[in-house]
Structure formats: structure tokens, C-alpha cells
Amino acid sequence: MNALAATNRNFKLAARLLGLDSKLEKSLLIPFREIKVECTIPKDDGTLVSYVGFRIQHDNARGPMKGGIRYHPEVDPDEVNALAQLMTWKTAVANIPYGGAKGGIGCNPGELSISELERLTRTMAWILDEYSKFHGYSPAVVTGKPIDLGGSLGRDAATGRGVLFATEALLNDQGKSIVGQRFVIQGFGNVGSWAAQLIHEAGGKVVAVSDISGAIKDKNGIDIPSLIKHVKEHKGVKGFSGANAIEPSSILVEDCDILIPAALGGVINRGNANDIKAKIIVEAANHPTDPEADEILSKKGVIILPDIFANSGGVTVSYFEWVQNIQGFMWEEEKVNAELKKYIQQGFKDVKEMCKTHNCDLRMGAFTLGLNRVARATVLRGWEA
Numbered sequence: 158m159n160a161l162a163a164t165n166r167n168f169k170l171a172a173r174l175l176g177l178d179s180k181l182e183k184s185l186l187i188p189f190r191e192i193k194v195e196c197t198i199p200k201d202d203g204t205l206v207s208y209v210g211f212r213i214q215h216d217n218a219r220g221p222m223k224g225g226i227r228y229h230p231e232v233d234p235d236e237v238n239a240l241a242q243l244m245t246w247k248t249a250v251a252n253i254p255y256g257g258a259k260g261g262i263g264c265n266p267g268e269l270s271i272s273e274l275e276r277l278t279r280t281m282a283w284i285l286d287e288y289s290k291f292h293g294y295s296p297a298v299v300t301g302k303p304i305d306l307g308g309s310l311g312r313d314a315a316t317g318r319g320v321l322f323a324t325e326a327l328l329n330d331q332g333k334s335i336v337g338q339r340f341v342i343q344g345f346g347n348v349g350s351w352a353a354q355l356i357h358e359a360g361g362k363v364v365a366v367s368d369i370s371g372a373i374k375d376k377n378g379i380d381i382p383s384l385i386k387h388v389k390e391h392k393g394v395k396g397f398s399g400a401n402a403i404e405p406s407s408i409l410v411e412d413c414d415i416l417i418p419a420a421l422g423g424v425i426n427r428g429n430a431n432d433i434k435a436k437i438i439v440e441a442a443n444h445p446t447d448p449e450a451d452e453i454l455s456k457k458g459v460i461i462l463p464d465i466f467a468n469s470g471g472v473t474v475s476y477f478e479w480v481q482n483i484q485g486f487m488w489e490e491e492k493v494n495a496e497l498k499k500y501i502q503q504g505f506k507d508v509k510e511m512c513k514t515h516n517c518d519l520r521m522g523a524f525t526l527g528l529n530r531v532a533r534a535t536v537l538r539g540w541e542a
């Protein structure tokens with residue numbers, strides 16, 4: 158099932174649980190605005206190359222439409238649409254004053270030089286610069302900026318740290334702690350590597366990890382600081398001497414207590430769901446689990462902390478960055494992390510409350526929470542059937 162069909166299905170299930178008015182339901186599903194552009198840029202060798210880009214703004218009932226940009230050769234409008242919609246529910250679950258949006262550019266960023274990348278998009282600092290050329294210096298218009306240009310301390314680690322806090326909230330609810338839990342992590346980029354490092358520091362055992370270069374395993378727990386050093390030097394987990402190489406395709410079905418997909422969408426599907434051994438899945442990636450897999454995993458008793466809650470640490474600290482820019486006052490990293498913890502703990506309580514009210518799993522708890530908040534804001538702003 159493609160990302161949009163899967164997201165729409167979850168949306169419709171949640172709308173039914175909430176008993177949402179059918180016209181309101183339809184209006185919440187349709188994106189506010191979809192933009193497609195062709196970016197033609199000169200390559201470093203002087204030839205011209207064209208890339209397609211999308212920006213989908215899904216909903217602004219609760220505030221400005223917020224969301225990142227995905228650079229991937231196979232990015233398509235349906236996927237960006239699904240990701241934009243997920244941002245609307247995610248910002249509502251996190252209870253931050255934003256709507257949802259997402260961008261996508263059909264390119265392989267690894268194949269572009271720094272100057273080609275700047276010509277194509279301009280990254281966060283370049284976006285700030287471009288906007289400021291026309292409107293005056295405006296740091297709050299973009300988040301994820303370098304610290305020197307008004308970025309927030311703690312933003313780099315925020316999604317991984319949020320994953321840790323979300324996992325702790327669930328384990329505490331079960332009367333357990335992170336100490337000694339065995340984790341498998343797919344993806345060792347920004348989110349996966351920070352999650353691994355923070356879980357390791359908190360006493361969890363990361364027993365297997367993968368990235369595009371390969372996969373490694375040590376059932377006694379991988380030394381994550383040494384692995385991070387290795388990845389910096391060798392550009393991937395492959396060849397790390399402190400663990401054994403395993404088949405990358407087996408990463409999701411490795412023996413563990415908690416599985417963290419932190420790479421791509423759609424990786425947990427009916428092809429592998431039956432073989433998953435984890436008792437808990439924490440969705441650090443966006444939409445890693447297909448609805449068919451959701452059903453299989455639910456029958457197996459696997460608990461899933463859904464993406465729109467589990468990976469909300471990133472956009473929450475982006476919100477803190479925006480707040481700091483507007484205040485003109487930079488917070489200490491301890492404050493950023495402490496505030497993030499409060500938001501994630503409150504989010505978990507709110508999701509659980511919806512699970513109780515609607516007798517549903519955590520994914521539907523999060524979807525009903527997000528939808529309900531956006532629906533309320535829409536009606537309060539004067540929506541008429």
C-alpha cells in the first residue's frame with residue numbers, strides 16, 4: 158500500500174472513532190495547497206540538469222504549515238502528500254501551534270557537490286539568506302539553522318532524544334526501564350545515531366544497527382561511541398571491528414526487545430511483519446509500518462509507538478527554535494532538553510487518554526488526538542458545512 162493510501166486509511170479509521178462529521182472529515186483530508194516546480198541548475202561541469210520539487214501544505218487551522226524537505230531520487234507527490242498530512246497530526250499531537258506541510262526534491266543529495274546542492278535548494282542557512290534578501294533578516298522563517306544563525310541548541314539531537322523520551326514513557330507505563338532492554342536500529346543517520354547514543358548512555362543495549370553500507374550485530378551490546386567514530390571515518394557501519402556483519406535484509410527481524418526503524422517509510426509490511434521478534438516498535442522514521450503489517454503485529458501483541466508521536470521531538474525543538482528567534486533570546490541546551498521531555502511526556506499521557514476513551518491502540522490514540530485538535534480548531538475558526 159503506498160504511503161498516501163496508508164495514511165488516508167489511518168485518518169479514516171480515526172475519523173470514524175471520533176464520529177467526525179463527514180463534510181469536516183473530507184475537508185480535513187484535502188491538502189490546502191500543492192506546488193510542483195522544475196528546478197534547472199547548472200552542474201559544476203557547466204551542463205544543465207533539471208529536478209522536480211514539491212511543496213504540499215496540508216492544513217493551517219492550528220498555525221503556520223510546518224515540515225521538512227525530503228531529498229530522494231524516488232520522491233513523488235503522493236508520498237509528500239502523506240508526509241504533509243502526517244505533519245498536521247504530528248504538530249497537533251505535540252500540541253505546538255503549527256499546521257502541517259512537507260517538501261520533496263527528486264534528487265540523490267549524495268551525488269551533488271555542496272555548490273550544486275546550494276544552487277538546487279539552498280539549505281536551512283541558505284533558505285534564511287534567500288528569504289532575508291527580499292524581506293530583511295528573518296531568522297524565524299526557517300528552522301534547523303546553524304547555531305551561529307539562530308539555530309537552537311539541542312535541535313541536532315532532538316528527534317533521537319525525543320525517541321528516547323517516548324520509549325521511556327512507554328516503558329515506565331509498563332513498570333519497566335530502559336536499562337538492559339535490547340534494541341535494534343535500522344538507519345544510522347541523524348535520528349538513528351542520536352537515538353543509539355542516548356539509549357546507550359541511558360543503559361539500553363543496542364544489539365544491531367544498519368545503514369545503506371551494511372548491518373552489524375553484537376548480542377552483548379555494541380559500543381556506540383566507538384561505532385560513531387567508525388562511521389565518521391568510514392562513512393558507514395560496514396567494517397566496524399567491534400561487531401559481526403549480518404545480512405542487511407535481516408535487520409528488522411533480528412532478536413531484540415525494541416525495534417527502531419529510523420531510515421525509510423514502508424519497511425515493515427506483510428512480507429516481514431510475521432517474522433518480527435521485537436515486543437515494541439518505536440517509529441523514528443515516518444510511516445515505516447504499512448497498515449497490513451499493523452494488523453499482523455497487533456495480533457502478535459506487538460506494541461507500536463506511532464511516528465506522529467515517537468518522532469515528534471524534531472519538530473518540537475524546531476518550534477523551540479522559532480520561539481527563541483521571536484523572543485530574541487537563546488535557551489541553554491538543558492532548558493531545550495527539559496522542555497522537550499515535558500512535551501513528550503504530556504503527549505504520551507494525552508495519547509493514552511484517547512486510547513482509553515476510544516478503546517484503541519496507540520496509533521489510533523495518536524491519530525484521534527491529532528484529528529480532534531485540528532477539527533476543534535477548524536470549527537472554532539468558523540468552518541461551515
Ligand SMILES: NC(=O)C1=CN([C@@H]2O[C@H](COP(=O)(O)OP(=O)(O)OC[C@H]3O[C@@H](n4cnc5c(N)ncnc54)[C@H](OP(=O)(O)O)[C@@H]3O)[C@@H](O)[C@H]2O)C=CC1
Pocket residue numbers: 316343344345346347348349367368369370392393405419420421422441442443468469471472
Ligand atoms: N531528522 C529529523 O529531525 C527527523 C527525521 N524523521 C524521519 O526519520 C528518518 C531518518 O531521518 P534522518 O536520520 O534525518 O535521515 P538521514 O538521511 O540522516 O539518515 C537516514 C539513515 O538511513 C539509512 N538508510 C537509507 N536507506 C537504508 C536502507 N535501505 N537500509 C538501512 N538503512 C538505510 C541511511 O544510510 P546512509 O547514511 O549510509 O545513506 C542513514 O543512515 C526519516 O524517515 C525521516 O523522515 C522524522 C522526524 C524528524
Ligand SMILES: O=C(O)CCC(=O)C(=O)O
Pocket residue numbers: 223224225226247300301443468469471472475
Ligand atoms: O523540524 C521540522 O520542522 C521538520 C520535522 C519533520 O519534517 C518531521 O517531523 O518529519
